[in-house]
Amino acid sequence: MKFKWLPLFLIVLLGCIWGSSFMLIKRGLAVFSPIQVAGLRLFLAGVILTPWVYRYSWGSKSMVLDETTGKTVKLLQPKDYYYLFITGLLGNAIPAFLFSTAGKLIPSGLSGILNAFTPMFTLIVGAILFKSSLSKNGFLGVLVGLIGAVFLLGPSILGQEGMQINLSGAAMALSAAVLYGYNINLIKIRLANIPPMAKTAYPFVFMGILYSFVLWQTGAIENYQMHSATTTGNFLPDNQFALLCICILGVLGSALSMIMFNYLIEHTTAVVASTNTFVIPIVAVAWGLFDQEPIHWNMIVGLLLSLVGVYLVMKKES
Template identity: 35%
Template sequence: MKSSVKNALLLLVLSLVWGSSFILMKRGMIDKETGDAIFSSNQVGSMRMLFASTVLLPIGIRSLKMITSFKIGVSLAVVSLAGSFIPAFLFTFAETGISSGYAGMLNSTTPIFTLIIGVLLFRQKLIQNQILGVLIGTIGIIVLVNGVSVIDTSGTYLHVLAIILATLCYALSTNTMRYNLSHLPPLKVTSVAFVFAFLPALFLFLFFDTPKTIIENEHASQALIYILILAILGTALSLILFNYVISKTSALYGSSVTYLIPIVAVLIGFLDGEVISWLQIAAMFIILIGVYVANRMKHKVPSIGK
């Protein structure tokens, strides 16, 4: 299979998995039938990281020897914190105030921030199409953020800001992976990154009294199934695939998975009874147009560590 087709298929798979992760977070916190709260946003975030890191811990411990320099160690820490740990808590908090479909839409800002951080921190050359794409995407972000007061009346700008911050974290992690770690095996990079996350996740799992909720809440067993799927499939395994795509292509190409994530998230949210406004849909398409324009002209990606 040609590498370009293979990478495109992997992005499609990732969009389906990550597009469904928003509703999985919601189901981990709230029982669909009764509307009763099950786990808090912090509890879901800690379990997501703890379960994912536990799955990859055996590989990660054996792969620690790949840390042969201070730069690699710091880069792995950035991928761990910015690529998974911090966003896990920001997204679950955001979904206490906004719909999963809207969260998926806001996630489409990732490629714009990936491009900006690539230019500012990693000296990526910016071409004309990318500048235009950033401007279009920024307009879409402004429209989308202002849409929260129209539909998601239970949410605040703080919930929107949480996702914007999470996408900034993703952008930093994606560029770090591409420019500093692309010469290392994606499985080992992901596994070691989760080794860094294991102890903090375990501490927060206990700190937020998660075991007590598991024992006492009658809906906890059902919610745990959703969280396990989110952690193992939507976090651990998906990040391995994502890091593989990044290592073979570019940071901007990899972040383009958010072309399809909002569509998947919105469709699943709609089927689950969520309401999406035309303003939000229009804003999403503006952002996607911006990302498309930024990616339209193929430009040479520097070969790093090859």
């Protein structure tokens, strides 16, 4: 029996999960440093996704038939492992650190809005670095998105009183979105023949291993123990609450959500699956309002323009 409502449910659910990630980062930062939040997130996601790495390297999915020779060969070649590592670095490790650092400097809702520029950066990077075509709708989407960015950042650049944001934090969030855009193009070109779950699992596992050394060197355990005696309005001590938020971020917000996203792509299309992009910034701003973060008119205008830009970009893709 097919559930026709399941794709729509997953789209909304994924939008809510990923839109909530910016608030979860904020809660984790109350105890851990930005690099520790990023590291714990990727380490936990890597642990959850390790079975798929085994499956595609040594298990039932590790061998495929080479149609030219008629022989079975390894699914993943050395160059594939190289690009899987690079996508993990550019698409997971560095953006996770950038968004965590931005979370110390700008409201979580603004991080969610700036993340919505990813589809537009995907087109820009594709056109400039990968020689991809840019249609009229794609160009208009990018243009509208840039106007939205002007509304978001303009008052701070001009020094308008009462509407200023930390431009360094905004630049970090936008840089993460640029890296997401580059990574999407890289995966599309260099890893086109790799199964979706392999493209998901290996980068997280690689970066989880890398970040495990970072966590050990930066004193994550000491930070956790330091906050064991404080409780700031939560139902748990601060250290346990922060760790719980990061566990949700890593397990649900990274690993399980990507499994759901790949299921959605498999049973619909990439364009349909990507419509959760409209939900993410709205949920992020809603969490910001709930947490009494400052929301100014220019942020709302920037949000609306970014959503229009995303619509035009996706219309081009469809």
